[in-house]
Amino acid sequence: MRSFQLIAALVMCSLPFGQAVSKDYDLVILNGRVMDPETSFDGVSNVGIRNGRIERITEEAIRGKETIDAAGHVVAPGFIDLEQHGLGPWGIKVNLRDGVTTQMDLEVGALNIGDWYAAREGKTQANFGTTVGQEFARMRVHDGLELEGANIYAPFFFDIRAHASEDGVDGWSVTRSSVEQMNEVTGILDEGLRQGAIGVGSTIGYAQKGIMTYEMLEAQRAAARYGRMTSVHHRFHPSAATPTESPTGVNEVLMNAVALKAPLQVHHDNDYGWWENQEKMALARAQGHNVWATYYPWIAGSGNYGASVVAPDTWEKAMGFKYEETIFDPQLDRFVTKEEFLEFAKNEPGRVLVAYSPPRKKWLPEWTKVEHFIVAGDGMPGLDADGKPLDWDSPYENYAGHPRTAGTHAVTLRIARENGVPLMHTLSQLSYWPAKHLGDTGLKAMRERGRMQEGMVADIVVFDPENVTEHATFQSGTNGLPSTGIPYVLVHGTIVVKDSRVLKGVFPGQPIRFPLEEKGRFVPVSADSWLREYTVGK
Known part of the structure; x- marks a missing residue:
């Protein structure tokens, strides 16, 4: 027996390095330019x-059961999108064509977190995750909506908002909470965190009249008790008028995050004051705080007619915009007058619109150059021109909405390329920094993604760096055209895009979440408890 072992060892040692153990991998990607943003590794491998x-x-040389020849292409970590509202089958599909392997809505979030994740296990083509939504929690308390089940999330939130306003009052948006109501809302958030939500998602920008500053502090504190992020569409966004400048809204949540030593994400910081917000966040990060923001590289935004941000007091008075020049209706395929806007706001508040912001044109190239500024598509629900949901087989041409739903990551690569931005920096914006910041909250699934390294999860995008581009535009019939130059996308080691076609019936998507906890961490607020904590003699 010992003679056999000795002979075997000698034979193994006589083989050239790399051939000592010959084995087939499940899949090999050959001859590509492998790029890892964390280590700056950049080489053909x-x-x-x-x-x-x-x-x-x-x-x-290596071999596998399946082979992708990536010669002339970059092999990079799959793109991670932290704000996608169109998470139906069509929306997931078109984002896979854009290289997005992890598609999450951390802004609006969801309710019934355990049910939400369970409904998607083994049924999703991309990785999935969510926050617990402050908006939905307030709807339960202030609008009396039950909101049970696994579908309290985007893309249904516009319909849910419309339901909440059926009595003529958007309670979640405009009603101030009593202490008891605030505790009820915070308790709902805590339950979502207990069930594994990534953090708390806040749309305070759509509820700036209803959510008081102390309620916002308590929402962030709920997440902070678990060491998790709050993800915010901030108050006053995108106002340029004093005393409601957009950075004032960022100051609110950034101050809370610093005071609580808690993670913070600010969504779509691509309007007035973005430079100030980015400077403050960089200063905070230099002091050890885990804070960051996202942007999408488009000259127009999107939302619904009932949103306070496009109401006359904000859109006309604070921003100085004219409806007939800036508010575009995808279903009508034209700009609307103020009279039409007010009619839709009254009768169809959940109807989707596109809102142009002229100053963005000169700012847009600069966003691609800012460190820790993360690309997030803010993709909208997949609807056709009649407002009906698209299914997986629906033609891309049938989508009527904002093109950011389909082409955000490819357009980022194109704009960065045209402006001489180093590709490694762009990959950090698309993949590494979202994984890094979420991983630093303790989220294990993100510590294993956003990197091209041995041992990491094989979420991978293969793209042509010289030709990758978007095709989605604001013109009718092109809103949902898929990006090109991204022939292969892998999720958890499984090919989901092959030769630029999304494979049907392939569901390798993994849950991105925290483990379920046995007990929650909710602590109610009261005047007595505050006095005991912050005054003497009690």
């Missing part, structure tokens, strides 16, 4: 994948 993970990155 072969990638071996087994059991959903990157097992080897090498210049040596």
